[in-house]
Amino acid sequence: MTDQLRAVREFILERNSTMDTVSDDLDLIDSRAINSLAFVEFIFLLEELTGDSIDPEDLDLDDFRTLKAIEARFFTQEAVR
């Protein structure tokens, strides 16, 4: 696991005291692990981790649905273009 994904996981666990782990396939939106307002903080975290600005207009919730999707969209070589 990359340091970036570890930071994402820690962010989610910090905000969900009843959760012990976050599996790669957990639906973070439907499970409300990230609620609508924490979602904004989450985007700022991703910007900090990637060093890139995220346009709120271009957001696709599916990119944020699981840790696996987040890694593919933001933390892989293909994502860092």
Add this chain to the structure above:
Amino acid sequence: MSLQAASASTHWEKVAESIEFVPAEYSHKTQPDTAAREMLRCDQTELDRLVDAGLPFEDRAGVRHFDVNDLYNLGMYSGKGNTQPELAFRMLFRFATKSMDDLLRDKTWDFRVRMDCVDCRGEAPWRLEAPDVERFGGRVVVHQVIEPSAASSGEYSATVTTTGARTPLVAPRLRSLVRDYLDAGYRWQMVPIAMQADQELVHKLGATSCIAASLLLAQQFRAAGYAAEAKRGWFCGVLGGALDLPHACVEVTDDDGSVKTVDIAKAQLAARLSSDTGDFQDLCQGSTYNKVIPSTASGNASFGYHDCGSPVPVQVRADIRSTR
């Protein structure tokens, strides 16, 4: 400064004094202590101070619950810089500091609306106040309409293209009324939609909001002899639908015979968020821009109805995404 020190230095009492809490008749206290602390990035002691300073709450099973609008407004005006409402609006209004040319070009949206009739009484037609963009140079290609059905939910989808145009108000009287409104010093706040329809109450409190401002300004335009109506629409690009920001503006027929849109509350909100949003504030005073999808709904009306006889309003959720 450490987070703890920053928290201790927040003058919550002054913040509480500076905003108008939602009156009891419009208040829905659904947010528990934990959600309040998370939204405001504060600890229990600070929340206690806010309650002592007048933040309304309801005690249910030993847990305090708050109105989400009150929490939003406290966060927005806290000056902390790290509350969730401050972060949300900072991100949402990034576009307002950029080149306005980007707001004037054609832009295409995947537009989906889901309507839920939570207390459905049976089969009946659905009515959606649909996107109404053609009048302002836009286009709509409908993919799915909502047929009459007994189902308690229905969906509408379309591809909507919006565009913008610089069409500032030309009538001196209209410009003067807009200037008077801006100079009146109303403070933008998150206000429940039902309360926004009571624009007199909102303005009496010294507050403003998109719907309330549009209703008042439309009334003043009509009193000055102009055809004007407050209309609702969708403000696009709101974090994948994560933030529900009601949109309304005034449509007024100007002296040049054109219908202009005045989105005065958005101009006020932009001014509050950043001083370098002057171009956007100008755009809100007569011009159209591509982040708004106007609808056929009037200023204080719902976007959707199910004619089954249920007294409970239909819930309308929009998912609007920029096409990639």
